[in-house]
Amino acid sequence: MAINNSAQKFIARNRAPRVQIEYDVEIYGSENRIELPVVKAVLADLAGTPRHDQRPRPERRDLER
Template sequence: MARNESIQKKLQKVRPPRVQMTYDVEIGDAIEKKELAFVTGVIGDFSGNSEIAQPRLKDRKFINIDPDNFDEVMKGIEPRVVYRVANELSEKGGEFGVELKFKSMEDFRPESIVQQVEPLKKLLDARTKLADLRNKLAGNEKLEDILSEILSSTEKLAALSQQTSK
């Protein structure tokens, strides 16, 4: 590749453009097609409540974002949201605080968000433990009989509850 080649020409070789705009130019008796570069610029504050100090809006520069460097750009901006949500997880109700930080596209996945919200994380951990227990019960009749006996007896259940709460 030539050093003075434009970025559009380089990108054309790597991945074809999604938008191609051309116009016809008459040069003498011939008509020549000219291609217009399609460049979109978006300016704004996308950092949310980032803990990283961001430059003033007028001092910011355009950042070229593509699928290859998206996570790197996210890590540099480190968007963050902080808010309070209604507590639908317990009968007490009320609200609890939520703080979400995003350093990559993976952080937007539901399982990543759950890991950042403590009450949801506790529920997921309990669900995982129950699934593990269910898997251990499959085919283990002796363990299944012991658990059935404990769950049918309120005294044994209370004793087990006291032992696990210590």
């Protein structure tokens, strides 16, 4: 069953992140909830060229998005 495009956009806007790490901490008698940031890294060979034509991994630059 296909979901129409507007329903998919609604879910994407209103759905909580899949990974949510929180912990409760008591500081000076008051309880606080602290959420840890989740950082995701992907390492992949996406150059589209054979391996022997590429620079070694330490010489390649990283991209941040």
